[in-house]
Amino acid sequence: MTTAMFKTGMNRSILNKDFFQTILDRVYGPNTAQTTSWSRQDLDSSASILSNISSGDADEDDDNDFDGDDLSSSTGSDGLHISDNTEESCPMNDMTGHFLYRIEYNTSAKSMLPSLPSDNRPSNGSFTISATSRLEPHPSAAGELWVVIKSKPIDTALIELTNIMAQLQGGTFAEEYDLVKDLTGFRNSHIREIELAELAWKVGGAMARISTKVYNVLRNDSQQLYTLCLEYLDPAMGNITHMxxxxxxxxxxxxxxxxxxxxxxxxxxxxxxxQEDKLLNMSFLENPTRSMIKVLRPAYEAMVKTNRKNDPDLFSQFMSETMLDYLTHSDEYWAVLEKSPRTLIHGDFNTRNICLRLDPSTGAQQLCAYDWELSCCHVPQRDVVEFLSFVLPPGSPEWPHYIEYHRLALKASFKSLTSSSLSSVTIPSSREYLEVAKIALLDFASLRVAMYGISNAFKQVDWLPRVISSVEAQVKRLGPVRCTQDRVLQESKL
Known part of the structure; x- marks a missing residue:
């Protein structure tokens, strides 16, 4: 399956001198570095679960190199958004995916003068560039900046692509999935990362600190254009590891x-x-809820059975029965989840979408997370159990330790941030936190891992056997969630 199946994309003519100049202005400050040329480079990109569903590239016969004066501007005066009333045409299906570009620039002696710091927050829902803003140190007299252009297909194209996979499986799964295809987490995936980039600039703090830097955003709903310009995380530079x-x-x-x-x-x-109420009202997020899981249940039960039929060695009888049991009792489990404190989670937090990098101000390592398309409101344990499924060997006894470590770190961070409006939120006890983590693990297995299984039927996912083995071993090691819903709720202070 290639990007040719998508009926949306970015026309390469949009990547013109004004586009790249806006990036330099945002990175180094306005009128500091002047674009001289830009060229597309080879990029080996692997993204989130979405890259298992779709892969491919734009037409390689097109010229990749451009002189800085080749094309005229099609960006707005602020350089960071193309509005819906833009008159420039944007032919569909040109570029969808990740593309690496090298921008070459010159600077003037005047532009090398130091500038004052600025928080550079957005205004009126879009990025703005102040006279003193910059995201990186001052550039040299001449140099280059490497950036990644991420062009996203509209959500309906991705939803239909996943539905095609379901229809090719046939049977009950095909019938049930077609009924709920819009509720499986991919709706609004084309705008979610753009909206979250703007949210990170509004709120700052940890979200901005651990996210990849966004230098430019292009969004035009009428032309189905959804593009981000991101910093290039290059391990060869020596400041990026674990990528x-x-x-x-x-x-x-x-x-x-x-x-x-x-x-x-x-x-x-x-x-x-x-802040569940705020998150649940963010229309660009696709938030799982007790009522939504009830609607999804027949499709995912059929998905689990299809995976078991397709690959019984990968999806064991125990694992399949565990997933089906979770789905059967999902209403009870989600009654517990919705009483537990929820938050904004990454939603695809694993070694394919994170790395470590050096903080230039302190020299210390810190987390860097990218590909936020599946972010949603959920219990924080959901990110934790997915991460541990990827980084710990199957059967590891360290899960309770790391889950407790995250709880203590959450408690410490929350205490330092708590406002009076959130004073009623209580961090669960160690025992309660682990019980909810067990439910989160079942949720990850029954919804996400099951989807991985369908994807694996069309494109082999090499790491999937190890992750499934890890999940299965921990379900056995951690034991069942405490007896019944009534007992969980009775013993919980949530």
Whole structure:
């Protein structure tokens, strides 16, 4: 399956001198560096679960190199958004995916003067560039900046693509999935990362600190154009580690690394903890709820049975029965989840979408997370159990330790941020937190891992057997969630 199946995309003519000049203005400050040329480079990109569903590239016969004066502007005066009333045409299906560009620039002696700091917050819902803003140190007299252009297909194209996979499986699964295809988490995926980039600039804090830097955003709903310009995370620069580490995760991620990632993840979770009402009202998020899971249940039960039929060695009888049991009792489990403090989670928090990098101001390592398309409102344990499924060996006895470490980090971060309006939010006890983590693990297995299984039927996912083995081993090791819903609710203070 290639991007040719998508009926949306970015016309390459949009990547003109004004577009790249806006990036330089945002990175170094206005009128500091002047674009001289830009060229597309090779990029080996692997994104979130979405990259398993769709892969491919734009037409490689097109010229990749452009002189800075080749094309005229099609960006707005602020350089950061193309509005819906833009008159420039945007032919569909040109570029969808990740594209690496090198921008070459010159600077003047005047532009090398130091500028004052600025918080550079957005105004009126879009990024603005102040006279003193910059995201990076001053550039040299001449140099280059490498950036990644991420062009996203509209959500309906992705939803239909997942439905095609379901229809090719046939039977009950095809029938049930077609009924709920719009509720499986991909709706609004084309705007979610753009909206979250703007949210990060509004709220700052941990979300902005651990996210990749966004230099430019193009959004035009009428032309189905959804593009972000991101910093290029290049391990060759020496400040990035643990990137694309899934195949070597068990040897790459040390206990110290895991603690660091969970600590920084907890700071993100603390920033939005207890703000369920606000998060549930953010229309660009696709938030799972008790009522939604009830609607999804028949489709996912059929999905689990299809995976078991397709690959019984991968989806064991125990694992399949565990998933079906969770779905059967999902209403009870979600009654517990909705009484537990929820927050904004990454939603795809694993070694394919995170790395560690050096903080230039302190020299210390910190978490960096990217590909936020599946972010939603959920219990914080949901991110934790997915991460541990990727970085710990199957059967590891360390799960309770790391879950408790995250709880303590969450408690510490939340305490430092708590306002009077959130004073009623209580961090669960160690026992309660672990019980909810068990439910989150079942949720991850029954919804996300099951979807991985369908994707695996069309494009082999090499790391999937290890992750499933890890999940299965922990379900057995951690034991069942405490007896019944009534007992959980009776013993819980949530």
């Amino acid at each position: 694309n580490s899934t195949d070597q995760a068990l040897t790459t991620w040390s206990p110290d690394d895991i603690h660091l990632a969970l600590r920084d993840l907890a700071s993100l979770h603390a920033q939005f903890l207890g």
